[in-house]
Amino acid sequence: MRYLQLRIRYPPEARHPMQxxxxxxxxxxxxYLRHWNFSNPDSVTTLFHVVGDVATGREDYLAALDDVPTVREYDTTPVDDRSFYVYVREAADAHARRLRELLADTDLLVVPPIEYGTDGETVFEVAGEPAELRALVAGLPDELSVSVDRLGEYDAHRESRATALTDRQRAVLDVARELGYYEVPRRTGVREIADELGCSKSTAADHLRKAEARLVALYADRTPTGAARRD
Structure with missing residues (x-):
């Protein structure tokens, strides 16, 4: 089974209000759209994991939800000071129909999560047979900006690298990546990451070490027994 990662940029007029x-x-x-239910033709139920500065952004996010006319109800669950969950039940509008129609008459599967970013892009992975994956890409509307970021054999273990981390570890890695901690040369240090997170330098460093150790362990688990080593 093959998979591909699509990066789609919708024009502003085609975006959902929350996008x-x-x-x-x-x-x-x-x-991150973690789970969804499209079984009801009149509504769609979704679960989002929202990441950012909760202290200043959560109320703005919820106020924006209140202003979306198709949203019928929602509920929130806090995670930490960097993220929270939002359960949303919304009337099926054009945006929901586009998600339904994307995989109509195919056996393809969208692999959660679907990621929505501040650049207007939507990133998600689709798994299935190569011919259907090619047809999916070819059939996307011309007005969309589309790129295929990854293509290969589907490997669920690859996904476990992120899901094996705690929410706090993922948040620290997100901030580290966004500030340029993993660029060469590095554009930031642990102190700046800690300031962005609102924690001590030692706490940020501890989360980074544990997250990196977990990812290295998962990578080691994938190495075939007896594989050749280079010293």
Whole structure:
């Protein structure tokens, strides 16, 4: 089974209001659509993991939800000072129909999460047979800006690298990556990461070490027994 990662940029007029909210503000960094239910033709139920500066961005996010006319109800659950969950029940509008129609008449599967960023892009992975994956890409509307970021054999273990981390570890890695900690040369240090997170330098360093150790362990688990080593 093959998979591909699609990066789609919708024009502003085609974005869901909450996608446009992400573009227009600075506190919320991204929203991950973790689970969804499209079985009801009149509504769609979704669960989002919203990541950012909760202290300054959460109320703005919820106020924006209140302003979306298709949203019927929502509920929130805090995670930490960097993220929270939002359960949303929304009337099926054009945006929901586009998600339904994307995989109509195919056996393809969208692999959660679907990521919405502050640049107006939507990133998600689709798994299935190569011919259907090619047809999916070829059939996307011309007005969309589309790129294929990854393509290969599907490997669920690859996904476990991120899901094996705690929410706090993922938040620290997100901030470290965004500030340029993993660029060469590095553009920031642990002190700046800690300041962004609002924690001590030792706490940020501890989260980074534990997250990196977990990812290295998962990578080691994938190495075939008896594989050749280079010293």
């Amino acid at each position: 446009q909210f992400l573009v227009e503000q600075e506190s919320i960094r991204r929203a």
